[in-house]
Amino acid sequence: MKLELRGITKRFGTLVANDHINLIVEAGEIHALLGENGAGKSTLMNVLYGLYQADEGEILLDDAVQHFSGPGDAMAAGIGMVHQHFMLIPVFTVAENVMLGHEETTFGGRLDLAAARDRVREISDRFGFDVDPDALVEDLPVGVQQRVEIIKALSRDAKVLVFDEPTAVLTPQETDELMAIMRQLKDSGTSIVFITHKLREVREVADRITVIRLGKVVGEASPTASNEELASLMVGRAVDLTVDKTPATPGEPALIVTGLTVLNARGQIVVVDVSFEVATGEILAIAGVQGNGQTELTEALMGLQPRVVGQIALYGKSLRGHSVRKVLDAGVGFVPEDRTEDGLIGEFTIAENLMLDRSNREPFVKHWNLQLAYLDEFAEEKVKEFDVRSQGIGTKVGRLSGGNQQKVVLARELSRDLRLFVAAQPTRGLDVGSIEFVHERIVATRDAGTPVIVISTELDEVAALADRIMVMYRGRIVGIVPGDTPRSVLGLMMAGEVPEQGGAAA
Amino acid sequence: MSDPQVPETQAAAPSNAAPPTQTTPQQAEPPSRWHSMFREITTGSAIISVLAVVLALIAGAILIAFTNEDVQKASGYFFSRPGDTIAAIWDAVSGAYVALFQGSVYNFRRPSFGDGIKPLTETLTFATPLIAAGLGVALGFRVGLFNIGGRGQMLIAATLGGWVAFAVDLPYGIHMVAALIAGILGGAIWGGIVGLLKARTGAHEVITTIMLNYVAGYLVMYLLRDGFLKAPGSNNPKSPASKDTAIFFDLLGPEYNLHFGFVLVIAATVFTWWLLNRSNLGFQFRAVGENPNAARVAGISVKKMYVYAMLFSGGLVGLAGINQVLGTTTSGFGAGLDSGIGFDAITVALLGRSKPWGVFAAGILFGAFKAGGFSMQAAEGVPVDIVLVVQSLIVLFIAAPPLVRTIFRLPAPGSKSRRQLPNVTQEVAAK
Numbered sequence: 001m002k003l004e005l006r007g008i009t010k011r012f013g014t015l016v017a018n019d020h021i022n023l024i025v026e027a028g029e030i031h032a033l034l035g036e037n038g039a040g041k042s043t044l045m046n047v048l049y050g051l052y053q054a055d056e057g058e059i060l061l062d063d064a065v066q067h068f069s070g071p072g073d074a075m076a077a078g079i080g081m082v083h084q085h086f087m088l089i090p091v092f093t094v095a096e097n098v099m100l101g102h103e104e105t106t107f108g109g110r111l112d113l114a115a116a117r118d119r120v121r122e123i124s125d126r127f128g129f130d131v132d133p134d135a136l137v138e139d140l141p142v143g144v145q146q147r148v149e150i151i152k153a154l155s156r157d158a159k160v161l162v163f164d165e166p167t168a169v170l171t172p173q174e175t176d177e178l179m180a181i182m183r184q185l186k187d188s189g190t191s192i193v194f195i196t197h198k199l200r201e202v203r204e205v206a207d208r209i210t211v212i213r214l215g216k217v218v219g220e221a222s223p224t225a226s227n228e229e230l231a232s233l234m235v236g237r238a239v240d241l242t243v244d245k246t247p248a249t250p251g252e253p254a255l256i257v258t259g260l261t262v263l264n265a266r267g268q269i270v271v272v273d274v275s276f277e278v279a280t281g282e283i284l285a286i287a288g289v290q291g292n293g294q295t296e297l298t299e300a301l302m303g304l305q306p307r308v309v310g311q312i313a314l315y316g317k318s319l320r321g322h323s324v325r326k327v328l329d330a331g332v333g334f335v336p337e338d339r340t341e342d343g344l345i346g347e348f349t350i351a352e353n354l355m356l357d358r359s360n361r362e363p364f365v366k367h368w369n370l371q372l373a374y375l376d377e378f379a380e381e382k383v384k385e386f387d388v389r390s391q392g393i394g395t396k397v398g399r400l401s402g403g404n405q406q407k408v409v410l411a412r413e414l415s416r417d418l419r420l421f422v423a424a425q426p427t428r429g430l431d432v433g434s435i436e437f438v439h440e441r442i443v444a445t446r447d448a449g450t451p452v453i454v455i456s457t458e459l460d461e462v463a464a465l466a467d468r469i470m471v472m473y474r475g476r477i478v479g480i481v482p483g484d485t486p487r488s489v490l491g492l493m494m495a496g497e498v499p500e501q502g503g504a505a506a
Numbered sequence: 507m508s509d510p511q512v513p514e515t516q517a518a519a520p521s522n523a524a525p526p527t528q529t530t531p532q533q534a535e536p537p538s539r540w541h542s543m544f545r546e547i548t549t550g551s552a553i554i555s556v557l558a559v560v561l562a563l564i565a566g567a568i569l570i571a572f573t574n575e576d577v578q579k580a581s582g583y584f585f586s587r588p589g590d591t592i593a594a595i596w597d598a599v600s601g602a603y604v605a606l607f608q609g610s611v612y613n614f615r616r617p618s619f620g621d622g623i624k625p626l627t628e629t630l631t632f633a634t635p636l637i638a639a640g641l642g643v644a645l646g647f648r649v650g651l652f653n654i655g656g657r658g659q660m661l662i663a664a665t666l667g668g669w670v671a672f673a674v675d676l677p678y679g680i681h682m683v684a685a686l687i688a689g690i691l692g693g694a695i696w697g698g699i700v701g702l703l704k705a706r707t708g709a710h711e712v713i714t715t716i717m718l719n720y721v722a723g724y725l726v727m728y729l730l731r732d733g734f735l736k737a738p739g740s741n742n743p744k745s746p747a748s749k750d751t752a753i754f755f756d757l758l759g760p761e762y763n764l765h766f767g768f769v770l771v772i773a774a775t776v777f778t779w780w781l782l783n784r785s786n787l788g789f790q791f792r793a794v795g796e797n798p799n800a801a802r803v804a805g806i807s808v809k810k811m812y813v814y815a816m817l818f819s820g821g822l823v824g825l826a827g828i829n830q831v832l833g834t835t836t837s838g839f840g841a842g843l844d845s846g847i848g849f850d851a852i853t854v855a856l857l858g859r860s861k862p863w864g865v866f867a868a869g870i871l872f873g874a875f876k877a878g879g880f881s882m883q884a885a886e887g888v889p890v891d892i893v894l895v896v897q898s899l900i901v902l903f904i905a906a907p908p909l910v911r912t913i914f915r916l917p918a919p920g921s922k923s924r925r926q927l928p929n930v931t932q933e934v935a936a937k
Contacts, residue, residue, distance in 0.1 A: 013917075304803065325805035336803050345797045347545075356793060357804035365786040372784075 001062055001078055001159035002027050003048075003191055008057035010043055017043040019215045020057070025160065030182055030192045032206035034199075036234055036431040040215040041195045045162050048193075049081050050074040061160070080153025084165040086145050088152075090138035095120050097137055098152045123151045127184055142289075143174035150181065161185060162193045167201055171289045172459060172491035179205045197234070199227045200460070235432045245443045248467035250279035254451040255301075255420055260310035262296045262475075270296045272475040273310075278420070278451040283442065285466030285483070286455045289494055293475035294455045295337060298424050301453075302334050303327040314420055328357055331419030335409050335426050337455065339402075343409045346398025350390060351379035353397050354412050378415075386411040387437065403434025410441055421445050424455040439465060459487055541650075545796070547905050548647040548860045555857050555864070557910050558903035559871070566896040567599045570888055574598035602888040609881025610874035620761070625877055627764040633873025634767045634833065635660075635826035635847050640854030640865040641778045642693075642822030646711075647860040648782060649815035650795040655700060655715025656848020658722030659693040659820045663827030664843050665726055666692035669734060671748035671831060672838075681751040686770075686828055693824015694817045696722065701816025705809035711816070719848070727841045737838060745838045754833040767833040772866075774825055779862040781818065791815055823848065853901050872897065 003025040010018040017040045025031040035041045046052045048059060050068030059066045061077055068074045071081075088097050099116040106112045120133035129147045137145060146166060153161055163182070167175045182192055182205055196202055202209055202223070209221040211233040219233050255278040262271035271293045278284045286294050299305045301312060303324045312319040319327055328334070336342035344353050355364045355375055363374055379393040386407045390400055397405055406426070413421070423442060427435040442465060446452045456462050462469055466483040471493040478493045489499055571577050577598055580590040608614065610629045616622040639656050646653035653659075667689025676684055696718060703709040729735040730743040737746040754766035782788040793801040794811045802808050830843050854872055858864030879893035903910050910916070 302803070323805070323807065324802065325807065328805045334803065341797070342799045342803045345793055345800050347796045348793070352789070355789075356800070359786050359789050359793070359804070359806060368785050368787065370784055370786055370789055 001191055002060075003079075003160045003193070004060040004063070005044070005048065006058050006060065008044060008047055008054045008059075010040075010047055010052055011055050016215050018047065018054075021212070021215075021217055023210055023217070025191045025193055027159075027191050028186055028189050029207045030186050030194055030205055032194045032196065032202040032209045033212060034196060034202055034209055034221075034230060034234060035212035036197055039212045039234075041212055042164060043215075044212070045081070045164055045193070045195060048074065048162065049079060075156050075158070078157060078159035079162065080156060080158025080160070081162045082146065082149045082153060082164065082166055084168060086149055088137045088145060088148060091136065093134050093136055094131055094140075094148050094151075095133040097148060098133075098155050100152075102156065119155050120151055123154050127181060129181075141174075142169045143171070143177065146170070146174075146178065147181070150185075158190070160191045160193065162195070164195045165197075166194070167196065167198060169290055171494050172487070173495050175201065198460075199230050202230065203227070231432055243439045243443060243464045245465075246447070248282040248446065250282040250467070251449070253277040253279045254315055255453075256311070256313045257301075258311040258313075260297070260300060260308065260312065262293070262300045262305050262309075263307035264296060264305075270475050271300065274472075274475075274477055275310075276470055276477065276480060278453055280451050281446055281449045282467040283446050283452040283454055283465050283483075285462040285469045286453060286472060287459065287462045287466075287469055287490060287494060288457065288472035290457050292472045294457075294472050295424070296475075297472070298334075298337075298422055298453070298455055301327075301422060302332065325360070331417060333413035333416060333418045333421045335406075335413055335423040337424035337428065339405055339409050340398075344397045344405055347396055349394045350383060350388065350397055350400075350408055351375050351393040353408055354379050354382055354415075356412065358416070382411040382415055386441075401431075403430045403437075406430055406434060406438060410438065414441065414445060418445070418450050420453070421450050422453045422455075425457065426454065427456075427458070427461060435461075459490060462490070463487065544650070544652075547907070548644075548856065552859055552864065553916070554907050554910050555859055555868070555904060557914055557916075558857070558900050561903050561910065561913065562896045562899035563603075565899050566892055567603070569892055569895060570599050570602045571595040573889065573892075598886070598888075601886045602882050602892075605882040605885040605888070606875075606878035606893075608878075608885075610878030624762060625881070627758060627762045628877040629870060629873040630768050631763045631765070631834070631873070632876040633870045634765075634771050635829045636850055636854050636872050637771045637866055637869030638774055638829060639823045639826035639847050639851030640858060640869050641774055641862060642697075642819040642824075642826070643851045644855035644858060644860040644862070644865045645778060645782070645791075645822060646815060646819040647855055648795045649791045649811060649819075650798065651701075651704075651711050651812065651815055651819070653697065653700070653715055653816070653819050653823070654712060654849070654852060655697065655718050655820070656823050656826075656851045657844045658715070658719040658848070659696045659823040660827030660830070660844040660848050661722040661726045661841070662696040663689040663693035663824030664831045664839055665729065665735060667824075667828035668745055668748065668831040668839060671752035672746040673734070675749070676751060678751045681749065682754065682832065685748070685752045685832060686825075689828025689831070690821045690824045693827055694821035697816040697818075697820015697823065698813060699816075700820075701813035704816070705812045723841060730841060742840075744840045747838045748831055748836045752832060753836045754829075763834075765833040767829040770825065770829070771869075774822060775862045775866045778822065778865075782862065787814065823851065826851070850897075853897060856904050857900060 005021060005023040008018050008021045009016070021044055033041050033044070043052065047054045050070045050073050059068065066077055068077070089100065092100070095113055095116040098120050099111070104112040104115055117133040120131060123129070124131045129151065131144060131147055131151065137148060140148070150161070166178060170178060179201070182194065186192055194202070194206060203225070206223050209223065209225070209230070210217055211219050211221060211230070213234060213236055218236070221230060221233060257277070258275045260271060260274045261269060264270045274297060276284070286297070288294050296305060300308045301319065303319070303322050303326065308320055310320065314330060314332070317330065319330060340346060345356065348356070358364050364371055376393060383390070383393055388400070388404050388407045388411065390404060397408055400408070426442065427438050430438065442452060442454060454461070454465050468480055468483055469485060469490065470480045471478040471490060473494065473496040478496060479499055481489070481493070481499065493499060574594065576594040577591060580594040584591045609625050611626050613622050613625055639660065642659070643653050643656060667685045670688040671681070671685040674681070674684065700711050700714045700718065703714050704711050726735065727743060730745060735745045737744055756762065757764045757766060757768065782792065790801065790806045790811055793804070793806055794808050798808050826847055827844070831839055835843065850872060854868045855865055857871070858866070858868035875893050875897060879890045882888045882893070883890045
């Protein structure tokens with residue numbers, strides 16, 4: 001089915017999220033929609049899916065104008081959506097999830113689960129998905145859950161499938177499998193819209209690429225375009241994708257972690273007997289798919305996890321069992337992975353956020369009184385130094401863009417005397433420009449002799465920053481390898497396979 | 507559990523929790539719906555408060571018109587002479603609100619200024635405990651705590667402070683300070699228990715404060731009947747009168763009821779303002795109230811802040827309690843001493859947007875309602891319940907800011923974050 005969007009415009013108040021966007025997706029084509037976060041990709045797809053009504057413009061399927069007043073209409077017209085956050089009910093089985101919303105019933109209103117099961121099996125066999133219709137969704141790995149989403153869309157005879165940032169939660173291997181599925185779907189005549197901001201994936205799978213920036217189509221590109229070309233289209237200027245850094249000059253081991261085991265609130269072991277060292281002047285990247293214990297590991301380092309066994313020593317002093325306050329005071333800087341939830345207080349001003357983790361001592365506090373004059377001076381200086389773009393230091397942090405928010409976090413953490421710097425997902429959700437900035441800062445911190453730990457699920461980031469890479473899988477260390485380890489090896493390690501050379505190298 | 511299996515279940519579980527990946531920060535998901543609603547209701551903009559009062563007064567006017575006998579009579583022949591009905595409505599409503607004004611601010615019918623201004627002093631007297639307790643509740647709100655234990659905290663404050671006031675002999679002045687401190691401590695302890703329970707066991711403060719209201723209520727009743735609060739030689743469940751050395755002196759002479767408590771409440775407002783906006787403790791309070799996760803990661807002990815906040819909150823409410831014993835009902839108190847102030851304080855705090863000076867203003871407005879309500883009934887025969895309805899409507903309008911915004915066609919604040927909403931409703935509608 002051919003999909004055409006003509007002059008779609010969507011406004012939110014004064015903000016124009018989509019500005020006269022034209023897009024044509026031919027039948028049996030994978031069309032990538034590339035753009036930074038906030039460029040308007042998701043809004044456009046929500047218009048297509050009937051979740052938003054366009055202020056101007058029209059949607060055409062096979063040259064017939066469509067009017068969608070809700071997702072139900074869009075689905076009926078043959079549009080399916082695989083959401084970034086899966087719209088599945090965890091305690092339902094695959095078959096129940098697939099039939100949800102268009103349940104078929106037998107006599108007396110009983111659900112016709114047998115039909116749904118057959119449906120799942122049929123689609124699953126057609127594409128070689130290997131999905132058990134009776135499995136509970138919550139027991140399935142993320143990649144399989146995504147397949148359930150795809151089955152759900154296909155079971156409603158979707159001819160146009162929209163994938164909204166589908167690879168965000170997948171391992172590299174799962175990503176490759178998804179790519180294969182997308183090609184298969186394409187061969188069977190389905191049109192695919194693939195929304196992403198990851199250049200590598202786009203070039204691998206897309207037939208055509210449309211780049212969106214600030215709500216407008218800024219250009220089309222072919223998959224043969226280089227990363228640099230695509231990035232500069234996305235950002236609107238030339239971008240340096242590699243991080244300039246000199247080889248590390250590691251000194252003495254600064255942080256020594258031995259036999260660290262962490263239990264979560266439910267009593268499950270989430271980090272299993274982890275031991276590693278970080279030396280001064282080096283970046284250790286902890287790679288792994290989301291949810292393999294990295295989060296808990298960093299939280300344990302920071303004193304945020306209550307149930308921790310093992311040793312954590314920073315320059316010979318134990319950090320384990322201390323309060324967050326003590327850990328911070330020991331000179332540990334921390335960029336939490338979810339900045340809006342854990343790193344910043346949205347309703348506080350930039351200045352207030354800059355003193356958030358030093359609210360108990362001079363120079364920000366004297367005799368119980370906040371030193372507002374000093375704080376303003378400090379904030380002005382840091383805002384300039386870290387290039388935080390805002391209407392002033394009194395702006396509420398919640399009103400800043402993600403990149404500027406992250407700069408506020410960095411400014412706060414890096415303006416202390418650090419003896420260890422821990423950055424979890426430091427560039428998650430940031431635009432390319434901000435990523436450059438954050439990476440430069442992290443390397444500069446390393447060059448100043450501070451031991452740095454970077455936790456990232458993005459292989460690009462790991463490869464760009466790491467001097468050594470530690471890969472985690474299901475709470476354990478799969479191996480610690482040199483920073484120039486090939487992507488394919490890292491991918492296998494992230495899936496839990498130990499490389500032949502063994503983990504002790506480097 | 508043996509560890510190899512454990513991470514298995516764990517690896518699948520976070521996949522549901524994992525999605526915080528890659529969200530556009532502008533659309534930052536609200537931490538939780540309840541949390542953001544709580545914040546919206548407790549700290550929304552001042553304009554909503556003002557408009558809520560206006561709306562409630564309009565609704566009150568409609569009720570006055572409906573319940574007025576003249577209006578009812580005139581509406582019997584509305585279609586032959588509609589003017590009569592309208593005139594009757596005007597008389598009823600304007601009469602009632604003029605009486606409300608004269609009963610609470612200035613009475614023009616009195617000959618001298620001294621007499622005319624008396625209603626205003628009454629308003630301030632009524633406002634005194636409302637402001638104090640309102641500050642306590644508001645402080646709790648700012649830390650994300652819903653202190654509905656005003657009644658219990660006031661009673662315990664009155665018990666301790668009252669006992670010092672009637673049973674201890676101390677020189678003039680010192681006695682008052684001692685009773686005052688005892689009262690504030692009483693409230694602080696009763697509130698602190700709640701903070702401690704929350705910090706140590708995670709017990710929700712709404713439950714514990716309500717239950718402690720009962721505990722305090724029955725405890726005081728027992729003490730009044732058989733315990734140390736019992737007045738010797740009396741069978742009434744009422745405490746002895748506070749000694750003269752302990753009670754608050756009158757501010758404007760014996761003709762007026764206004765007493766030293768009002769000055770204390772001004773001081774309490776200044777203190778609360780300083781605490782919240784200028785002290786580092788208040789900074790940590792607000793951080794915990796806005797985003798406890800970020801506060802914790804920034805090294806602020808959330809649990810300690812809960813305890814401290816409940817101590818201060820209870821202490822301020824305690825000030826309201828001791829104010830009753832040393833200022834308003836100095837002749838001895840019963841178990842009904844709080845007279846609903848502990849709950850009105852919630853309204854006052856909401857109307858004042860949990861900001862100290864906002865609470866001060868809201869407290870005076872509610873004091874005016876109390877003072878004026880009686881004269882409205884006396885002068886115009888308007889039932890005093892109308893005032894209660896107006897007060898309740900104010901809360902209702904404040905709790906539903908979108909309603910007020912719709913009526914007055916105000917733009918929604920931070921329309922960006924509201925973008926999520928149509929999404930949800932339409933999706934539901936489609937299914």
